[in-house]
C-alpha cells in the first residue's frame with residue numbers, strides 16, 4: 001500500500017501523457033527513470049544514455065525471476081494488459097557495468113480506444129476502373145484531399161468501399177493505439193467485397209481479389225509509417241507460383257489517344273493504360289463500357305506509377321471458355337477481399353505471420369501501420385482488372401458487444417515447400 005501512495009504522488013508530479021509514443025525524460029545520467037506510467041497498447045521508448053559492450057533488458061516474472069526481453073541498447077516497452085511491470089536494465093561491461101531497476105505501470109486509456117481505423121496515412125492506388133470514383137475525385141482535388149476522402153471512407157464504421165486498382169495499388173492505415181500481437185491469435189480483421197458465386201459455393205470461387213497485407217511498428221516513434229515493413233505470409237507465400245520482388249510500372253494515357261475497342265463491344269479501349277513489369281511482360285489496363293471515367297489517378301502529378309511487392313499467381317478461370325463467365329477463386333487464408341465478409345476467421349490476420357524481405361519470421365510485439373495492396377496482375381475480359389477493395393478494419397483485441405470468439409489463428413509458421 002505504501003508503494004501505491006508513492007506512485008500516485010509521482011504521477012501527479014510528472015503529468016505524463018498517455019497519448020502516442022512517450023519519450024523518456026532523462027533524469028539521471030543513465031537516462032532511464034525509476035517509474036513510468038503508460039497507457040495499455042502504447043509504446044514507451046527507452047534510450048539509455050550510457051554505453052557498454054552489451055545490454056540486457058529483463059522483466060520480472062510472476063515468481064520474481066528475471067526474464068530477458070532484449071539485448072539491444074534501446075528498448076520499446078509495449079503491453080496490452082494493465083498492471084505493474086518490474087523491469088531491469090543492465091549494461092554488461094568489464095570496466096563500467098551498470099544495473100538499474102524500474103517500474104512501469106500500465107493503465108487504462110483516458111479516452112476509450114476505437115477498435116476501428118482512425119487514420120489513413122497513404123492512398124496510392126494503381127490505375128483501375130473504380131479509380132477516381134472510389135473515392136470520388138472532384139476537379140482540383142489534391143492528393144491530400146483524396147487521402148482525406150479515403151480516410152473518411154474506411155474509418156470507424158463508415159464502411160464506404162475504396163478500391164486499390166490493379167496490381168500493387170495500396171493503402172496504409174492505422175488505429176488510435178498500437179495493435180497488439182497476441183501469440184496464436186488473430187489480431188485484426190479487414191472487410192472487402194468478395195463473394196462466392198451461387199452455382200457452386202463449395203468451390204469458394206466468385207469474386208476473390210486477394211490483397212497482400214504488410215505491417216509495421218513505429219520503431220522510431222515519429223507517428224509516421226517510415227519504419228521497416230513486413231509481409232504477412234498468407235497461404236500462398238511459400239507456393240512456387242508466388243513471386244517475390246516483382247514490380248510493375250503503369251503509364252498515364254496520352255491525352256489525344258485513339259481508342260481501340262474490341263469486337264465484344266464491352267471493351268472500349270484495349271490499349272488504354274500501358275504497363276510493363278519486372279519480368280519483361282507488357283500489357284494494358286483496358287477501358288470498359290461500364291466505367292467511362294478516367295482510370296489513371298487524376299490527382300497524380302507523376303506520369304508513371306511504379307509498384308513493387310509479392311505477386312500472387314492468377315486466381316481466375318474463364319468457365320465459359322469464350323470470355324463471358326469468369327470465376328475468381330479464393331486463396332486459403334491471409335489475404336484481404338478474398339473470402340466473403342461473413343467468414344470472420346478468413347478475413348482476420350495474425351501479426352505472427354510477419355516475415356522480413358528474406359522470408360525470415362519476425363516477432364513483432366504489435367503494429368502501428370497496416371498496408372494492403374492488390375496482389376494479382378490479372379485481367380478478366382469485360383470484368384476488367386482484378387483490384388482489391390477495402391471498407392473497414394478493426395483491432396480484434398478491443399472487444400465490442402456481440403463479439404464471438406474466433407478459432408486459433410492458422411499455423412503461425414506456414415508450411416514450407
Ligand SMILES: [Ca+2]
Nearest residue numbers: 181182185351
Ligand atoms: Ca497474433
Ligand SMILES: [Ca+2]
Nearest residue numbers: 218222224226
Ligand atoms: Ca515511424
Ligand SMILES: [Ca+2]
Nearest residue numbers: 193209337389
Ligand atoms: Ca473486390
